Structures are given as structure tokens and as C-alpha cells.
């Protein structure tokens with residue numbers, strides 16, 4: 001059985017109280033560097049990405065900077081990050097595309113973002129949400145888990161969960177719900193041992209194996 005509509009409202013008003021102004025933990029200095037940071041964060045922790053980008057973004061923060069660098073130098077800069085070969089090529093190619101097709105500005109539509117090298121559905125939605133304040137939800141592993149466990153929006157894959165979340169979350173909560181669900185999954189509804197005994201949305205959650213103290 002899924003969560004009742006009226007309880008969904010309450011659930012998000014509680015998450016809203018706990019995380020009133022949630023933001024990404026990735027460091028960036030403009031929309032373009034946010035895009036680079038999100039791209040680097042695939043299969044890598046935000047902390048690792050921040051360690052690497054701390055030095056890079058001081059000097060390089062525009063598409064033209066990365067086009068000038070070229071793939072080999074980008075590889076050297078990001079070599080401590082997983083999948084750096086592919087990521088370096090994508091960073092170079094998307095910088096070129098943004099520079100020539102969009103005059104150096106990151107586009108603000110899903111289709112245009114999704115067309116960029118290395119940008120998938122999740123990355124496009126993160127950029128739209130974080131940089132352009134659009135009501136998108138980028139379903140990552142945390143959101144996927146929370147949505148399925150609570151039965152807020154079940155689905156076999158991230159796309160299905162994303163579609164179902166949009167159906168049930170009240171409009172006024174959608175934009176912030178992205179980070180609120182993500183943080184709830186990261187800090188409370190943890191993968192291995194969820195902290196159900198201290199979970200603020202416990203009474204609405206339909207998870208069968210809730211943990212006790």
C-alpha cells in the first residue's frame with residue numbers, strides 16, 4: 001500500500017522543516033563549473049570531487065579554459081577521480097559544444113543539456129534544479145532507495161521512480177524535494193542500516209523491516 005495523499009503533504013512539510021534550504025554539497029563557482037563537478041561525481045563521492053576541483057576551478061572555470069587545455073591536460077588534472085579517461089573526453093567535448101553552440105553559456109533546457117557529451121538524465125536534472133531553480137528530481141541511489149522503501153513512489157529503475165515522484169509530490173515541494181529526499185537517504189534512511197528509530201517520517205513510511213534501537 002502506498003502513502004496516502006494527505007500524509008505526503010505532512011511528510012514533505014517535515015522534511016522542509018529539517019532541510020529548509022538544501023543545496024548540493026559539490027563546490028562550484030558558476031553554472032559551468034557545477035556541470036563539470038556533477039559530471040565528475042559519477043561513481044565518486046562529492047568529497048573527492050571537491051578535493052580535486054578546489055585547485056582546478058581557481059584557474060579554469062569557463063568552457064574556453066577547458067578547450068584550451070585539451071583532453072590530455074584535463075586527464076592529468078582529474079586523474080585521481082574514477083573513470084577519468086572518459087570524463088576528460090566528455091569535459092573537453094562538452095566545453096567545445098557549449099562554447100560554439102551556446103556562446104559559452106550552459107543551456108537551461110533538458111533537451112539541450114541532455115544532448116551534451118556525458119550528460120545523462122540525472123545530470124541534466126541536477127543542473128536544472130540547482131542552477132536554474134526548475135522543479136526537477138534527479139533520482140540517484142539515495143532517492144531511489146527512499147522512494148521505494150517508504151512506498152512514496154515505487155519503481156524498478158530511476159526513470160520510473162522519477163516519473164512516479166512527479167505524480168505524487170505536491171508542486172510546491174517538488175524542487176526542494178530532490179535534495180530533501182537525497183539528504184534523508186544519505187543521513188537517516190541509510191542503505192545498510194536505516195535509522196528508523198529516529199526517523200521523522202517513520203509514521204508515514206511503509207517499509208516492512210524498520211530498525212529499532
Ligand code: SF4
Nearest residue numbers: 189194196199205207
Ligand atoms: S522509517 Fe526507516 S525505512 Fe522508513 S524512511 Fe525512515 S529510515 Fe527509511
